[in-house]
Amino acid sequence: MTVNTPTITRERADLLEMLAKQRHALRFTTRDLTDEQAGRRTTASELCLGGLIKHVTSVERSWADFIVNGPSAMGDFTTMTEEDWARRADEFRMLPGETLAGLLAAYEEVARRTDELVVSLPDLDATQPLPKAPWFEDARWSARRVFMHIAAETAQHAGHADIIRESLDGAKSMG
Numbered sequence: 001m002t003v004n005t006p007t008i009t010r011e012r013a014d015l016l017e018m019l020a021k022q023r024h025a026l027r028f029t030t031r032d033l034t035d036e037q038a039g040r041r042t043t044a045s046e047l048c049l050g051g052l053i054k055h056v057t058s059v060e061r062s063w064a065d066f067i068v069n070g071p072s073a074m075g076d077f078t079t080m081t082e083e084d085w086a087r088r089a090d091e092f093r094m095l096p097g098e099t100l101a102g103l104l105a106a107y108e109e110v111a112r113r114t115d116e117l118v119v120s121l122p123d124l125d126a127t128q129p130l131p132k133a134p135w136f137e138d139a140r141w142s143a144r145r146v147f148m149h150i151a152a153e154t155a156q157h158a159g160h161a162d163i164i165r166e167s168l169d170g171a172k173s174m175g
Contacts, residue, residue, distance in 0.1 A: 008119055015118050015147050022154035023111055026056060028173055029161035030100060038103075039094035042167035049164055050094035050103050052157050057107040058091050060150050064114045067121070067143045070128045077133035118147060 008016070030038055030049050038050035065073035080088075094103070124147075127140040141149070162173045 011124070011144075012118050015144075015151075016115055018151045019111070019114065019118070019147065019154070022151050022158060023107070025158035025173060026053065026154055026161055027104060027107070029158065029165040029171075030104065031171075033100060033168075035094070035099050037168060038100040039098075040168060042164050045160075045164075046089075046092055047160055047164060048092075048094060049161055049168075050098065050100050051092040052161050052164070053100070053103045053107050054094070054098070055091040056154055056157050057103065057110050059153055060107075060114055061110045063146050063150050064110070064117055066128060066131070067117060067126075067146050071131035074131040077131060077135075079132075114147075114150065117143070 030053065033049065035050070038053075039048050041048050062074050094100075121143050124144040125142050127142045129140050130136040130138075158173075165171050165173070
């Protein structure tokens with residue numbers, strides 16, 4: 001039996017490479033840490049390394065769901081309650097019982113699913129209307145744009161993570 005594997009175009013290979021590079025930069029900041037260290041705040045920000053991994057996992061999962069299911073996958077941000085925002089804030093913290101290993105494993109699974117979408121989507125130009133949110137204009141995003149947004153969001157948080165890690169124990173990702 002022959003299995004047809006889609007040919008990965010240069011564009012899709014570039015997207016996969018860009019995503020992998022940014023994910024690695026973020027994950028690398030957590031190397032050799034304990035759960036306690038990964039949950040520690042080291043700056044004026046509420047952010048911790050485990051929380052950043054957890055947040056980026058949630059963001060990537062939501063955007064991948066958006067590509068497949070449209071704005072309903074993300075909900076209507078304009079109707080969120082204080083309780084909803086509090087739950088969302090928990091994405092940036094390690095909660096009791098969460099481990100860095102567990103958060104990294106969840107991130108790896110979400111990344112695998114996103115990578116499968118990059119390879120298997122019939123058309124990177126396919127668009128979905130953005131969900132209702134105060135920070136979005138009434139617009140549509142292509143799958144391509146969503147993948148680029150995931151990479152940009154990951155890169156931004158990798159930079160945050162680098163500062164947090166250096167503040168934690170002096171370790172640097174580069175230099």
